[in-house]
Amino acid sequence: MKTLEYPFTKDAVQNLRAGERVVLSGTVFTGRDRLHKFIGEGGTVPVSLKDGALFHCGPVMVKEQGGWKVLAAGPTTSIREEPYMAGIIGQCGVRGIIGKGGMGAATAEACKNHGCIYVHLVGGAAALTASCVTEVKDVFFLREFGMAEALWVLELAGLEGVVTMDAHGGNLHQDVLRNSQSNFNK
Amino acid sequence: MSKALLERNLFELIRRTSTDLPRDVERALKQALKREESGTHAKWCLDKMLETVAVSRSGNLPLCQDTGTLIFQFRVPTGCDTNALAAATRNAVSRATRMGFLRENTVDSVTGAAYATNIAPGAPQMIFIQGARKTIEVRLMMKGGGSENVSKQYSLPDEKLGAGRDLAGVRSCVVDAVLQAQGRGCAPGIIGVGIGGDRVSGMAYAKKQLFRRLDDRSPVHALAKLEDQLTKELNGLDIGPMGLGGATTVLGVKIGALSRLPASFFVAISYMCWSLRRRGMLLGPEGGRLRWLY
Structure with a gap:
């Protein structure tokens, strides 16, 4: 299985194709509905997302001895961020999206134009994903957005996913959709 | 009804529902695994699902970070104080949230503010039906967004x-x-x-x-x-x-x-979702646990 480590280079990202499984390591940034809307409406984030991955995730965190401990951190449905995602990829230089369910045409186009991929995780595998988080490095917008919507900076080791949208227009979701519709029409 | 006993059992119902997938669902996942060919994404997904079920159960961790809409269904005996049941349920939900068995998962629809305890208008959902028995039956489903x-x-x-x-x-x-x-x-x-x-x-x-x-x-x-x-x-x-x-x-x-x-x-x-988190308990008139329903 290929590995992908932060910072994600354009080459490494372009080297992966839809349908390939990949192991992710290094820093990722969580963000979901509130954060995407915030950036999409002109807000700036206090960290650089360049060559990084946005992880669509609202984790369960508990405070422990002054630091944060992650208990559950599976992916959330990505399609809700479709109105903002393409803009964020272009504007912030995001190289990877981690989530579930895939995204729409605008995001697919932005992935192709800027060199970005979508990595699909197993939804509901929250404890397993949390066990791949080696460190909760930082958190932003906790008070403003709440635990689930905050921007958490996580250090990952050995998180497995499937590339379902690549930087060349390959899209596993479209393939499965077409196939299932034709199975129904049979 | 003993308030302390009731709260303790309702908390245990939440903890177990959040962390321990019912056996019938796990069995269905295992049966599904047999149908899928090796090397496929399908098999990989099901393997990961069964693995995370085991990690959650042994580590006492939420199965999913979206701990969902909390739907409590009660079947109560005649004359049962449902206000007391509702109060005990809210206390158990608050405690489970503080301890990380539930995520801060409830948002004010007007202001967007998060509720720290999951106690809010419409949350948790509680449905009370009067039954014919002297026991209290309580079922909980946690259904993600x-x-x-x-x-x-x-x-x-x-x-x-x-x-x-x-x-x-x-x-x-x-x-x-x-x-x-x-x-x-x-x-x-x-x-x-x-x-x-x-x-x-x-x-x-x-x-x-x-x-x-x-x-x-x-x-x-x-x-x-x-x-x-x-x-x-x-x-x-x-x-x-x-x-x-x-x-x-x-x-x-x-x-x-x-x-x-x-x-x-x-x-x-x-x-x-595949992570069908539902559990139930049969409680005695005092709120003591008689048995699990799933």
Whole structure:
């Protein structure tokens, strides 16, 4: 299985194709509905997302001895961020999206134009994903957005996913959709 | 009723529902695994699902970070103080949230502010029904947003689907909902279907089907037949676990029917993710635990 480590280079990202499984390591940034809307409406984030991955995730965190401990951190449905995602990829230089369910045409186009991929995780595998988080490095917008919507900076080791949208227009979701519709029409 | 005992048991119900997948669901995942070929994404997904179930159970960790809408259903004896039950439930929910068995998962729809304890208007949901026994039956389902968002309601006839007011029409609705959902409800899903009722009761009845054990069968012969037929048909769509292709798109279909008005024919479809978190307890009149229901 290929590995992908932060910072994600354009080459490494372009080297992966839809349908390939990949192991992710290094820093990722969580963000979901509130954060995407915030950036999409002109807000700036206090960290650089360049060559990084946005992880669509609202984790369960508990405070422990002054630091944060992650208990559950599976992916959330990505399609809700479709109105903002393409803009964020272009504007912030995001190289990877981690989530579930895939995204729409605008995001697919932005992935192709800027060199970005979508990595699909197993939804509901929250404890397993949390066990791949080696460190909760930082958190932003906790008070403003709440635990689930905050921007958490996580250090990952050995998180497995499937590339379902690549930087060349390959899209596993479209393939499965077409196939299932034709199975129904049979 | 002993307040302390009741609160302790309701907390344990929440903790276990959040962390310990019911055996019938786990068994269905294991059976699904046998159908999938090695090397496929389907097998990989199911392996990871079963692995995370084991990690959550042994590590006492939430199965999913979306700890969902909390739906409590109580069946209580005559004269039972449901206000006291509601208060104990709220206290148990607060405690479970503080301890990380529930995420801060409740948002003010006007201001967008998060509630720290999951106690808010409409949350948690509590339904009280009076039963004939002296015991208290309490069931809890934790239903995440991803699966709720792909749930659907149809009004028949539906010209676009070519669905008429009969069981063939119901079948068309279920297939359409699952095709539209693809993997986004965290397939393989469990599909609760409510036929009839009004827009509210039909949807509630669809959701209620998800409290049924996966290995049970509808007592109505025509519905049992449709459940089997749809399970087979949906698994033939090749949507697969997480929508990445495969022979397992659903773990089961559960259909119930209410009466309806001559003018209305609703079909409600409540999509539940593979992580069907539901548990139940039978409590004595004092609030002591007699046994688990699943």
